[in-house]
Amino acid sequence: MIYITQIIKVLSANDIGETGAHQAGILVPKEGEILSFFPHLNPKEKNPRIILVFREADGITRWDFNFIYYNNRFFGGTRNEYRLTCMTKYLRARNACVGDIITLSKDTEGRLSIELNRTGLPAITQDNVLVLSGGWKVIKIK
Numbered sequence: 001m002i003y004i005t006q007i008i009k010v011l012s013a014n015d016i017g018e019t020g021a022h023q024a025g026i027l028v029p030k031e032g033e034i035l036s037f038f039p040h041l042n043p044k045e046k047n048p049r050i051i052l053v054f055r056e057a058d059g060i061t062r063w064d065f066n067f068i069y070y071n072n073r074f075f076g077g078t079r080n081e082y083r084l085t086c087m088t089k090y091l092r093a094r095n096a097c098v099g100d101i102i103t104l105s106k107d108t109e110g111r112l113s114i115e116l117n118r119t120g121l122p123a124i125t126q127d128n129v130l131v132l133s134g135g136w137k138v139i140k141i142k
């Protein structure tokens with residue numbers, strides 16, 4: 001399978017539910033490159049969402065996640081953020097830990113896949129700085 005886009009997310013304690021926060025799902029930054037991986041959601045609709053079907057490398061194991069634009073700030077609420085939700089079952093099944101890396105891939109046909117890469121340790125940058133919150137990165141493949 002040839003992937004045209006991959007994005008990676010270093011998992012934080014909040015992402016895997018270790019902080020006790022009541023937020024739903026992984027926060028997706030409002031950066032154009034990262035948002036372009038996901039389908040467009042209509043900002044004129046309150047809290048628009050779409051179910052995204054991801055497959056693991058075996059091509060059989062399927063995970064359904066929700067991509068949601070919580071935009072109720074524009075409808076009398078307070079939130080204005082994108083999230084990837086319904087991931088708890090996947091993260092628990094894979095025994096995800098802080099610092100592990102999730103790779104989301106999209107192939108030339110638009111099929112989505114997911115992979116969890118274990119680091120075994122919290123993420124550390126080249127400068128030996130401990131990453132306390134997860135980060136996203138876009139990987140472009142030609």
